[in-house]
Amino acid sequence: MLVQDRAVPKSPKSPKSQIRALPTLHRNHHRFSEAKSLDFSTWVADNFYKIVTICILIFTVAAVFFLYNSTETASFLRLQSKTQQSLDSISLPQMKWNSIATISDKSSPYANFRSEQWIVVSVLDYPSDSLKKMLKIRGWQMLAIGNSRTPKDWSLKGAIFLSLDEQANLWFRVVD
Structure with a gap:
């Protein structure tokens, strides 16, 4: 019987060889960006437009809520006036319902509905x-x-x- 030498089958790659090499970092290049200063004034400066937008939104909602819940219909006019004297000069219209003449149409089938x-x-x-x-x-x-x-x-x-x-x-x- 004849025995042949066979080459040892290749083993699967080891897990270490499958890990990709991470790019090397340069001496001055850090993995994370530099930490920002957490100073309050810096934070306000970075977010100033957001703060102003939120303040305007809150003021608008408060003004609409106040005017909506106001009992008088002339609330918008009263906010525009600057003195107490001009506030007193605003008079609301008065409707005299009893002074409206009735329509006397006896031909209508609904003339007797009151x-x-x-x-x-x-x-x-x-x-x-x-x-x-x-x-x-x-x-x-x-x-x-x-x-x-x-x-x-x-x-x-x-x-x-x-x-x-x-x-x-x-x-x-x-x-x-």
């Missing part, structure tokens, strides 16, 4: 249970406003319904 409190709803579909419940509230009159998607035969006993045609026949013009 109420001080009104529920105004926009209707798209036939009356729902919630509309019927609102109609039963004592002391309130319901006015249902129709639009192009409202059925032509919409009706609810006790409610005033204004279809598109009836709205067009009124002399009121909000948006031409």
Whole structure:
């Protein structure tokens, strides 16, 4: 029998040889950048635009919150005035509701409806249970406003319904 010399099979590379060599660092080159000074004045100087932006945002939110919660509608005007005398000179408009003449249109089917409190709803579909419940509230009159998607035969006993045609026949013009 003949025996041949075989070469020893190559062993897999050792883990040490698989690690890539890290680039060598020069003498003056450090792995991390230089540490910044943590001085307060340096920090303020670096972040000045952020500080100013946040202060303006806080002031704006506080001003809007104050004006929104103010009970008077002339709050914006009052902030612009500079003296107490100019504050006292602002007078709010007064509406004398009793001096408005009533429209006497006896031909209207709604001429006999009288109420001080009104529920105004926009209707798209036939009356729902919630509309019927609102109609039963004592002391309130319901006015249902129709639009192009409202059925032509919409009706609810006790409610005033204004279809598109009836709205067009009124002399009121909000948006031409």
